[in-house]
Amino acid sequence: MKIAINCGHTLEGPGSGAIGIINESIETRNVGERLIRLLKNNGHKVTNCTVDKANSQAEYLKETVELVNKEDVDYFISIHFNAGGGKGIEVYTYNGKILQPALNICKDIELLGFNNRGIKDGSNLYVINRTRAKSILVEVCFVDSDDANRYLELGPGRIAEAIYQGISNENSNDKYDNWIAGLQEELNKQYSSNLIVNGINSDNILIACPIVRINACGNITKLIQERLNSVGFNIVEDGIFGIKTKNAIKVFQKNRGLKQDGIVGKNTWKYLLSGEKY
Structure with missing residues (x-):
């Protein structure tokens, strides 16, 4: 498959991520870079659409979408971490569409000990709304709750493996009914x-x-x-x-x-x- 990966947010300044027990901008890259290696090592073509620096949030979002839309990819995966004191993995797709990799990612991260909050409507999210590819935005867990401690126990490699399995098992028998x-x-x-x-x-x-x-x-x-x-x-x-x-x-x-x-x-x-x- 041809896949575009975005390690969510800039590293610092405008467009940077949430900070709690862990720093979202750092951990999206820790997970994303490992995911990219896994995909490449298993024969997938990967485009890295990460943006490290921007003058504004709007510029960061626009540049991300432009990078994705330059490529003809099967899926666009944007990796994020949530904030607000909640717990669990959730995934956003356009209009909440049930995409098999999205279902798999939720299920595989749930198996690591996180609540499964399911697939949600991400049509109001710029990177979901403006990209041409089938897009999946993954909120791995919360940076400011016990989720973060569980994430630190596991390490970014385990999360990357779970997302990789979710993508590569696109033809799972767990079909939507x-x-x-x-x-x-x-x-x-x-x-x-x-x-x-x-x-x-x-x-x-x-x-x-x-x-x-x-x-x-x-x-x-x-x-x-x-x-x-x-x-x-x-x-x-x-x-x-x-x-x-x-x-x-x-x-x-x-x-x-x-x-x-x-x-x-x-x-x-x-x-x-x-x-x-x-």
């Missing part, structure tokens, strides 16, 4: 499940799913009906768990070797979440 995203949103709304809305199936979703049976009504029932239709059924998607929905669930269970009770419990949810036809 719009139905899953809708279910995540509804579980958060109804049950305060605190799920990341990323459209990726996970054990956390299964844990959050309620038992649903005849006479239930609402958006979760409607989602169940939608999933049934997507695997070959033909029932009305009205959000009402009536006898036709119960009978469809019983057939769904029979086809998957489950107990045929017409109740959507954990075993039935597991197959609904997979979305596979039988």
Whole structure:
């Protein structure tokens, strides 16, 4: 792949980054330079779009975008650290679009011990809005919370490796599923499940799913009906768990070797979440 890397912010003065337990401008370069080496050593073509000095924040942003747009790249990755006392990794894309490397980066940095704050809408960010390539701005963690101490324990090399794995595993099997995203949103709304809305199936979703049976009504029932239709059924998607929905669930269970009770419990949810036809 052809990738443009920006180690976020200037080193000092206008355009420089946040300072807390760690200095953002320094650590973006510590991570970014290691990431560039990893990418090059594994056969990727890399353009370094880092800007060390500028007369103003606007000049820094403009020069960064010009460097990226001079190249025909598959992805633009801008590395940053957050501030404000929060915790966790978050990633910005244009309109919050689900890009597989962005999902992977969030997941891989989460595995290092950081909260996963997910993918967010970065369309108001200059470097996301003005670059032609698919752009991902990574906020690795917070400079002014316990995140910074965890980062120092790990070192920039581990973060660079996680971002590299996220980029190189673009064809991950963790594919976005719009139905899953809708279910995540509804579980958060109804049950305060605190799920990341990323459209990726996970054990956390299964844990959050309620038992649903005849006479239930609402958006979760409607989602169940939608999933049934997507695997070959033909029932009305009205959000009402009536006898036709119960009978469809019983057939769904029979086809998957489950107990045929017409109740959507954990075993039935597991197959609904997979979305596979039988």
